[in-house]
Amino acid sequence: MTENKLLTAAEPKRTYQDSIFRMLFSEKENAIELFNALEGTDYGPDTEVRFLTLDDVIYHGIKNDLSYEIAVAYLVFGEQQSTISANIPLRMLRYLANNIAILLDNRTFFRQGQVKIPTPQFFVIYTGSEPWDVDELRLSSSFMGEPKENSVELVVKVIKVVYNEGEEEEAEKNPVLQKSTKLREYGMFVRYVKEGLSAGKDRKEAVGAAVERCLKENILVNFLRAHSAEVEKMAWRSITMEEFIEIRAEEAAEIAAEKATKETTERVTREVTEEVTKEVTKEVTKEVTKEVTKKTLEQTTLSNIQSLIKNLHLDLERVMDCLDIPQTEKPKYRNLINTINN
Template sequence: MKAKRSYKDSLFRHIFSDKARLASLYKGLTGREVATKDITITTLKGVFFNDIKNDISFRIGNRDIILMEHQSSWNPNMALRMLWYIAKLYSRQIGKDIAYRSQLVEIPAPEFYVLYNGHQDEPAFQKLHLSDAFTHEAVSLELVVDCYNINYSEHSVLLNQCYELRCYSIFVQKTRDYYAESQNLTQAIRRAIAYCRTHDLMADYFAENEKEVFDMVNFKWDQKRALEIAEEDGVAKGRAEGRAEGREEGLAEGRADKRRAILGIALSLLRKGMPVDFIAETTQLSLKEVQKLARDNGLAF
């Protein structure tokens, strides 16, 4: 079976869109028990967040909880993304007219969590503050995000408190390990699924959703690796030419090669019908650059 490249939720969101697993994860994060009947999933599905969907938002009583799985390289701007997210969530929950009423409008109290599983070395737990990005000190606005490193470790407190998250973390690590051994992603995903099924790691889930797991992991990995290769090729060429013609000129050429490679990836994704904001997120190009690329190539967006 060849892995199907399609536009899907992340595996993280697929797993934890189940209320029972979500309750288990929330207990692991906070220590608070919650019944599945008390959970209302409120995950945004609008165009504003139309990238590889790795976010989950849900309401418990008078609390809005927003979870994001943060993949690949570390991003210090997650607090800003959370601000955008909660603003859009409130606007959908409350409506435009209510905010103009004379009585105080009660809104759910938010909680923000990021679960990081990229390759960069990050602490087991840290807090991100929106105020860290302010150009000068201000007390008018703050937003705090609890960030957990969920790369597999036997000593991880969070992973040991949530069975489903531990299973997910082990699956991701096994996929990476098997891929490093064989450089064959199809084989690596199959072996990781088989490992989970034979070691009682959400065995039923991986048995029932094998094809979906295969598709989601392959798609995420395909985009991530394409960008890594573009960067490696650009830097390598820049270094080689830097030795021959001078470091600055060589590195500049390497950056140009990297940009050409990234533009090629963006154009390929446009031709596959991927949304422009997803392409911008994936390639780190600006939205205007992606839109211009689409127009220059006669593609609608």
């Protein structure tokens, strides 16, 4: 095994790119509690845990939130997700393959005797605001053809840690949250950050206020006392890529609306003076508004696509998926990007 490719239990590597979720559950006690809650086990504090979270410096952008081996028998893969994604099983498959490559020497694969590996377990912690009515995600749902007996399957449990307004009672009934104090408190921390953002605070202020409130309410007290400064420093980068895109999309919509309103007003004013009747003016105004709004949104979306490709090094198709661009619109943006690049 190559030690520098892993985050070991003895020396967890924590950078500002790490998420607060990763940081919290990269503590042995919390990792054991989380697994017990997820799988209904009762492992004690002395249970052997080895963290195997992939480091993107070594793996060129392949970085999962959390993976660890527990009790030598299980290999746990966890992701925190703030937006809905049907592709999590595909990502998990990649994480599993890379971890197996780390755990086993190349020569092991060619032995005659059967090689034993820890049983993989997959879960995603969903903290988003949009309803996601699924309990599991299956790799086979991505297959183009009907899977046969000699195919492969990978199932990811979806655990909803959502404390949106009006959903508190339902969240408290979640059996996983009942068994994992740390996961429940993490959900409350996320909720307080969201409330701060909704109240108009910037990212740093919202996280700072959430930390203060959690300390007052005895939520994640030991963790935040030990790491509050680090948590606030990583505030921006701890937000997932999907959440960042969601924020940019909201901003783009606001800018587009303001720009469309201004341009529409100016253009309509000019055209009203040229029209003979009120009826014609009304029709022209409608068409102008539609056209200006369409062009403005198109330009703003194109700008966001270019920005995300450049700053986050994502491919065009993933950016368009993250921005929820309809399938019917994708060819247009492919052509626009190709024209710009050529």
